[in-house]
Amino acid sequence: MANELPDKNNEKLESDPIVEIIDMHKWFDDFHVLKNINLTVHKGERIIICGPSGSGKSTLIRCINRLEEHQRGRIIVDGIELTNDLKNIEKIREEVGMVFQHFNLFPHLTILENLTLGPIWVRKTAKAEAEETAMFFLEKVHIADQARKYPGQLSGGQQQRVAIARSLCMRPKVMLFDEPTSALDPEMIKEVLDVMIDLAKEGMTMLVVSHEMGFAKSAAHRVLFMDEGEILEENTPEEFFDNPQHERTKLFLSQILH
Amino acid sequence: MQEVHQTTVMKPPITRVGVIRWARANLFSSVFNSFLTVVTIYFLWKIVPGLIRWAFIDSSWATTGAQCRAGGGACWSIVTKNVRFIIFGFFPYEWQWRPLLAMIILFSLLIVSRNRRYWKKWLGYLWLIGLFVMGLLLKGGLFGLPSVESTKWSGLPLTLLLSVFGLTAAYPLGVLLALGRQSRMPAIKSLSVVYIETIRGVPLISLLFMSSVMFPLFLPEGITINNILRAQVAIILFTAAYIAEVVRGGLQAISRGQYEAAESLGLNYYQKMRLIILPQALKIVIPPSVGILISAFKDTSLVVIIGLFDLLKTTQATLSDPRWMGFSVEAYIFIALIYFTGCFSMSSYSRRLERELYRGT
Numbered sequence: 001m002a003n004e005l006p007d008k009n010n011e012k013l014e015s016d017p018i019v020e021i022i023d024m025h026k027w028f029d030d031f032h033v034l035k036n037i038n039l040t041v042h043k044g045e046r047i048i049i050c051g052p053s054g055s056g057k058s059t060l061i062r063c064i065n066r067l068e069e070h071q072r073g074r075i076i077v078d079g080i081e082l083t084n085d086l087k088n089i090e091k092i093r094e095e096v097g098m099v100f101q102h103f104n105l106f107p108h109l110t111i112l113e114n115l116t117l118g119p120i121w122v123r124k125t126a127k128a129e130a131e132e133t134a135m136f137f138l139e140k141v142h143i144a145d146q147a148r149k150y151p152g153q154l155s156g157g158q159q160q161r162v163a164i165a166r167s168l169c170m171r172p173k174v175m176l177f178d179e180p181t182s183a184l185d186p187e188m189i190k191e192v193l194d195v196m197i198d199l200a201k202e203g204m205t206m207l208v209v210s211h212e213m214g215f216a217k218s219a220a221h222r223v224l225f226m227d228e229g230e231i232l233e234e235n236t237p238e239e240f241f242d243n244p245q246h247e248r249t250k251l252f253l254s255q256i257l258h
Numbered sequence: 259m260q261e262v263h264q265t266t267v268m269k270p271p272i273t274r275v276g277v278i279r280w281a282r283a284n285l286f287s288s289v290f291n292s293f294l295t296v297v298t299i300y301f302l303w304k305i306v307p308g309l310i311r312w313a314f315i316d317s318s319w320a321t322t323g324a325q326c327r328a329g330g331g332a333c334w335s336i337v338t339k340n341v342r343f344i345i346f347g348f349f350p351y352e353w354q355w356r357p358l359l360a361m362i363i364l365f366s367l368l369i370v371s372r373n374r375r376y377w378k379k380w381l382g383y384l385w386l387i388g389l390f391v392m393g394l395l396l397k398g399g400l401f402g403l404p405s406v407e408s409t410k411w412s413g414l415p416l417t418l419l420l421s422v423f424g425l426t427a428a429y430p431l432g433v434l435l436a437l438g439r440q441s442r443m444p445a446i447k448s449l450s451v452v453y454i455e456t457i458r459g460v461p462l463i464s465l466l467f468m469s470s471v472m473f474p475l476f477l478p479e480g481i482t483i484n485n486i487l488r489a490q491v492a493i494i495l496f497t498a499a500y501i502a503e504v505v506r507g508g509l510q511a512i513s514r515g516q517y518e519a520a521e522s523l524g525l526n527y528y529q530k531m532r533l534i535i536l537p538q539a540l541k542i543v544i545p546p547s548v549g550i551l552i553s554a555f556k557d558t559s560l561v562v563i564i565g566l567f568d569l570l571k572t573t574q575a576t577l578s579d580p581r582w583m584g585f586s587v588e589a590y591i592f593i594a595l596i597y598f599t600g601c602f603s604m605s606s607y608s609r610r611l612e613r614e615l616y617r618g619t
């Protein structure tokens with residue numbers, strides 16, 4: 001099935017960058033969590049970010065939709081620079097979808113309502129149209145039969161697929177995944193990764209914080225390795241796993257690959 | 259040999275038991291329990307027959323005070339003979355159907371509003387019309403209804419007026435204060451904190467005194483503000499501070515993830531609060547909020563100290579009538595039943611609401 005994916009090495013990426021991070025730094029109080037981050041993401045590009053816990057990888061992608069504020073440098077998303085301007089932040093968040101480790105579905109709303117909320121209130125879409133879109137994406141993540149249920153009635157894997165569909169309903173230009181499979185039972189990881197691979201096939205721009213090697217190898221253009229707030233190594237998945245350059249990368253890989 | 263597949267569905271063991279087994283399990287399971295059971299039965303045996311005799315057998319239901327004294331049992335006559343004064347107080351006697359009708363409208367609206375399926379726009383309009391009609395019935399002065407001074411409003415209608423408006427206005431104000439206390443804007447945050455802590459730091463009685471005695475001193479000469487309105491405002495301000503703290507507790511129970519998910523969809527602050535955070539937070543705090551609403555409902559009786567004739571005061575006035583002196587127990591039982599009905603409806607409705615809002619989490 002994996003060969004359905006376009007050969008990502010020969011895939012021609014559009015040259016316009018969708019996310020640009022230039023000399024970015026972030027501190028939590030006195031703690032320097034992100035140091036001198038430079039990263040350009042092109043349209044259609046899929047990047048995996050890995051690294052030991054506490055290395056700042058989640059913080060990095062959370063800066064892209066301003067769930068965390070950076071203190072130095074610049075972040076430009078879809079041509080808009082992230083500043084304290086609330087209007088800009090909301091505009092960027094409309095274009096950037098996010099999937100969380102703990103799903104964060106809205107437990108008081110049905111699955112369908114979870115999906116239509118953003119389009120109706122943020123994009124001002126008519127309710128009927130929003131529901132149609134929602135059903136389309138639920139179909140896509142193979143869960144349309146659960147539309148009238150509440151998140152609490154679904155399994156973890158199902159909830160995470162709903163969360164992905166919820167982001168897709170906003171028709172985002174970039175999708176951020178913050179350890180999307182870490183909170184799942186082992187038998188549910190595959191169903192979520194399959195959905196993510198489907199997304200990759202459609203050319204979605206994705207930044208994924210994850211240690212899923214299989215996904216990285218089959219779908220990613222680049223793998224970034226972060227440690228102690230810095231991007232230490234950056235390479236194609238093949239090179240990254242087979243021929244790691246940095247000592248800390250080798251150590252990290254030996255620990256997760258057993 | 260073929261394996262036998264045990265596919266028969268096993269049912270849970272039957273645990274239905276007879277009366278004797280039940281009694282043994284629940285009343286006489288240990289020496290101490292048996293002792294408690296025996297003591298309880300003894301007291302019930304001593305008290306209940308006498309109580310029934312006093313309340314029902316020897317009681318008088320429609321006599322004069324003097325006949326009551328001769329009868330010896332409960333004198334429910336104090337209620338039946340004075341019910342119109344206890345309920346309506348000084349409202350002109352021939353117009354007492356007006357507050358009665360107003361109360362019927364109020365109860366009908368409350369009953370209709372119990373059902374969440376009816377929480378639509380038309381119910382809002384119905385309430386607006388209802389409020390207007392109720393106000394008109396009480397105040398008069400239009401459509402040939404003679405005007406009745408608000409100083410004559412008393413008894414149960416006054417209690418209901420103070421509590422229904424007090425509670426419905428205090429709740430949203432409390433929510434706003436709770437949001438204000440969580441605000442990142444320093445001015446709003448400190449204002450809310452100061453307000454909440456100040457109001458919670460003083461008893462309701464002192465607020466009522468302030469509003470009725472001190473507040474008028476600051477008004478320019480010739481301007482007076484209705485006494486009921488002032489008490490009403492004091493009750494609202496007081497209750498809101500308590501509601502605010504309860505709601506804040508609910509807000510803190512919502513995980514960061516919910517805020518982040520709402521924000522990452524691009525919802526602005528008001529959408530995030532109204533659509534995501536408050537519905538969940540308010541659901542969590544239903545039990546403590548209803549606790550506050552119930553105690554606020556009962557606290558409205560404190561307005562007696564500023565000279566308003568609410569239900570409690572009209573009852574006391576009846577009791578000070580020499581013909582009916584000495585039957586305070588019966589009169590107080592009657593209004594206790596009224597208060598209990600109000601409180602119990604609120605608490606049973608809150609349980610129903612919790613059940614309906616249960617979403618499997």
